[in-house]
Amino acid sequence: MKRFFQLQQETHRENTPDRQAAPAPVLVSGTPAAGPVVLASPHSGHFYPEAFVRIARQPLDILRSGEDSFVEELAQGAHSLGPPLLQATFPRVFCDVNRAAWDLDSRMFHGAIPSFVAPSDRGLAGLGSIPRIVADRRPIYRQRLPFMEAALRIRHYWMPYHAALADLLEAAHAQHGFCLLLDLHSMPDAPQAGSPDFVLGDRYGTSCTQRLTNLAEQTLQGLGFKTARNHPYAGGYITRHYGRPTNNMHALQIEMRRGLYMDETTRTTHEGFAPLSDALSILVEQVLAHFPSQKNTTHFSG
Structure with missing residues (x-):
């Protein structure tokens, strides 16, 4: 694998202007281990590198269709209560950190494909860590990419995000004996599920204790949400990978209906933003x- 990161300088320089103009790929706000809860927004990034936009087949408004717009802003009130907040500044259509690193559709690349690439069914469908398609199954790229492009994105975007997330969770767990990741996302209306306001994903009880999922559900229902x-x-890769209830490490994916707080056509917030943030x-x-209020208490299970 290392040989894919022994890059020629001229290859790396192609992205240099965009990388210099960009914000840091990953932002962490707050103090690690300030409490047992960690907030994360992996899909609200909206910096689109110019080099990426140039090679894309779709216009920017289509590329933005899967963006969890404003989620990191919705979380500011919860963040002010103490939990650190992690966010990606790059968009999921560019690099999706909610997939395993090498979950890639090899058909989108030209040249040799390394043996460590391990696509899942979703990866083969074009929804891997470097997506091949966007909304309505529209192809993102005009032509196949060199595999090195994927390797660079994994190295410079996927890996820093997961390094930061792992550090936050491990610090919280070490300090408090338990931790909970609230992985925050937004979603379009889901009529197939009865158009709920929130969807709570705990990998069918395997990533988070039932006690915490029940608490989240009851709290939101008590506030009038469906x-x-x-x-x-x-829940995706993040929930599955970091949720280990037997080790008192819990992960709960929270999907919020976009219509609650924004106009999806104009991509602007409306009067529902503040109530949802609250x-x-x-x-x-x-x-x-x-x-539990102290470290090393009894096992936090449901």
């Missing part, structure tokens, strides 16, 4: 109140 659990979103704050307050 909720669903694990359908149509049970709801996230109340949810975090309830979670913090129900965590």
Whole structure:
């Protein structure tokens, strides 16, 4: 694998102007281990490198269709209660950190494909860590990419995000004996699930103790929101990878209906933004109140 990162300088320089103009790929706000809860927004990034836009087949408004717009802003109130907030500044259509690193559709590249590439069914469908398609299954690129392009994105975007997330969770767990990742996302209306306001994904009870999922569900329902659990979103790679309830490490994916807080056509927020942000704050307050108050307490299980 290392040989894919022994890059010729001229290859790396192609992206240099965009990388200099860009924000840091990953931003962390707050103090690690300030509490047992970590907030994360992996899909709200909206910096689109010029080199990427140039090689894309689709216009920017289509490329942005899968963006979880404003989610990191919705989380600011909850963040102010103490939990650190991690966010990616790059968009998921460019690099999706909610997929395994080498979950790639080899058909989108030309040249030799290394043996460590291991596509899942979603990867083969074009929805891997470097997506091949966007909304309505539209192809993103005009032509096949060199595999080195994927390797660079994994190195400079995927890996820093997961390094930061792992550090935050490990620090919280070491300090408090338990931790909970609230992985924040947004979603279009989901009529197949009854158009819920929130979908809570705990990988069917395998990534988060039922006690915490129940608490989140009851809190949101008590605020008047309609909720669903694990359908149509049970949680992706992040939830599956970091949620280990037997080790007191919990991960809960929270999908929020975009119509609650924004106009999807104009991609602008509306009057529902503040109430939804307040709801996230109340949810975090309830979670913090129900965590054991001292390190090394009894196992936090449902």
